[in-house]
Amino acid sequence: GAGVSQSPRYKVAKRGQDVALRCDPISGHVSLFWYQQALGQGPEFLTYFQNEAQLDKSGLPSDRFFAERPEGSVSTLKIQRTQQEDSAVYLCASSSMSGGETQYFGPGTRLLVL
Amino acid sequence: AQSVTQLDSQVPVFEEAPVELRCNYSSSVSVYLFWYVQYPNQGLQLLLKYLSGSTLVKGINGFEAEFNKSQTSFHLRKPSVHISDTAEYFCAVRPADSNYQLIWGAGTKLIIKP
Numbered sequence: 001g002a003g004v005s006q007s008p009r010y011k012v013a014k015r016g017q018d019v020a021l022r023c024d025p026i027s028g029h030v031s032l033f034w035y036q037q038a039l040g041q042g043p044e045f046l047t048y049f050q051n052e053a054q055l056d057k058s059g060l061p062s063d064r065f066f067a068e069r070p071e072g073s074v075s076t077l078k079i080q081r082t083q084q085e086d087s088a089v090y091l092c093a094s095s096s097m098s099g100g101e102t103q104y105f106g107p108g109t110r111l112l113v114l
Numbered sequence: 115a116q117s118v119t120q121l122d123s124q125v126p127v128f129e130e131a132p133v134e135l136r137c138n139y140s141s142s143v144s145v146y147l148f149w150y151v152q153y154p155n156q157g158l159q160l161l162l163k164y165l166s167g168s169t170l171v172k173g174i175n176g177f178e179a180e181f182n183k184s185q186t187s188f189h190l191r192k193p194s195v196h197i198s199d200t201a202e203y204f205c206a207v208r209p210a211d212s213n214y215q216l217i218w219g220a221g222t223k224l225i226i227k228p
Binding site: 031033040042044045048093095101102104105106 | 150204215217220
């Protein structure tokens with residue numbers, strides 16, 4: 001079946017611009033995760049959804065970052081007033097269980113802020 | 115707090131030679147351990163995981179890892195690598211008191227020399 005998909009795959013934004021990154025999880029997966037991966041680093045946790053409920057947003061780096069999953073499937077990560085330090089790959093993952101041992105990852109969105 | 119250290123940022127190895135990718139972790143609580151692989155332009159894919167039981171874990175593509183509690187290590191091994199194993203490998207831990215939080219190492223690039 002289809003895996004996790006993310007769009008766009010690449011995004012170039014001017015500093016100060018708002019961006020929206022989309023994640024389509026595997027159908028029926030309860031849990032959804034967003035990670036930020038800087039160049040040469042491992043992923044860093046941003047936020048976690050169980051269905052439509054955002055249970056943990058402790059990793060969001062500032063109040064410019066906002067995530068939602070209104071119907072418990074597709075999720076959007078929004079970054080307002082982008083800064084150069086926001087440049088990174090944004091990864092989405094989903095899992096079938098609440099929490100979930102095996103997280104299935106999308107290919108990521110590479111964001112470059114100029 | 116937990117942390118994961120992958121000491122080698124790159125490991126070059128000749129095709130058909132054995133390889134070991136090192137992972138050490140620090141944690142005040144019990145952890146579950148994971149290895150993920152990221153092929154070029156693809157999402158992260160689970161290679162293997164240790165939850166409990168036998169400390170030697172076998173994964174996909176001929177990889178295996180051994181959990182050593184006294185050394186706080188979870189090194190990944192393959193007896194004979196192929197050119198198709200060229201990828202970046204990430205070690206991650208999940209604290210036993212969390213049902214979703216993953217803490218990641220910085221990754222090791224496996225470079226296969228013909």
